[in-house]
Amino acid sequence: MTERPVSPLLEFDHDREAFISPSALITPRDDVPRACVLTWFRDAADRAVEETHGRRIMQLRWEDGPRPVYEINHEGRQVTLAPMPVGAAPAASMLEELIALGCRSFIACGGAGALRPDLTLGHLVLVTSALRDEGASHHYLPPARTLDSDPVAVDVLRATLTDLSLPFAEGRAWTTDGIYRETPGRIAARVEEGCLTVDMEASAVAAVARFRGVPLAQVLYGGDDLTGEVWDERGWQDNHEVRDRLIRVAATAALRLEGATGQGR
């Protein structure tokens, strides 16, 4: 009998061809901006569309309802803005569809639980690597604890944050499928492994981007606080100012990344 690993997630399949291919389902469109912002801030995405006189380009069809994809106007150019679903697996599949649609340079912005006391509410974190405590990335890359972010995309995002005089920390994100299983022991172990934040998608979207050969970098802001005796929610999801600003910063960086990697049309 074949020896099987203890978890099916450790059983990586190197075959690049899958039965259902996003490029067979989705026709690439010339009118979709190649520079793309992925955001988990649905509220701020709606505001950005309204404020920049953007438009809905299309709706991706999903079983739990349509997922809109927008185009916003930024610095006199167009950028795709994709409100992303929460969770590693849905986010990974949505990114697949955006790549099939024709998007080519990606900056992701989201919020995350803070694992270090200096990550005050709204403090930015440039993700340089992610700890793969989720399932989705294991369908794209061989098993490993961590995944480094794309170095070119990280450089562009770092330069953008610096040019805009925005203070930021940089380091590793802990991506988990188990938001309600962040136990004290697990948190301590992840901090020991160098994680600054905890989120639910960073390593999964990084893995899809690596697999498909598109550049992607991510910036998160310090949201709820996991460093104390008890959880401090800090009202992190009401921080409109930082969420609106992050979408603009991500759009600037996505356009720069498009230029830096020659991904423009």
Ligand SMILES: O=P(O)(O)O[C@H]1O[C@H](CO)[C@@H](O)[C@H]1O
């Ligand atoms: O603001 P976002 O990026 O959604 O951040 C985090 O918050 C959600 C969980 O509440 C997950 O998506 C996690 O990644």
Ligand SMILES: O=c1cc[nH]c(=O)[nH]1
């Ligand atoms: O995934 C997440 C996001 C925010 N806060 C958490 O504790 N976990």
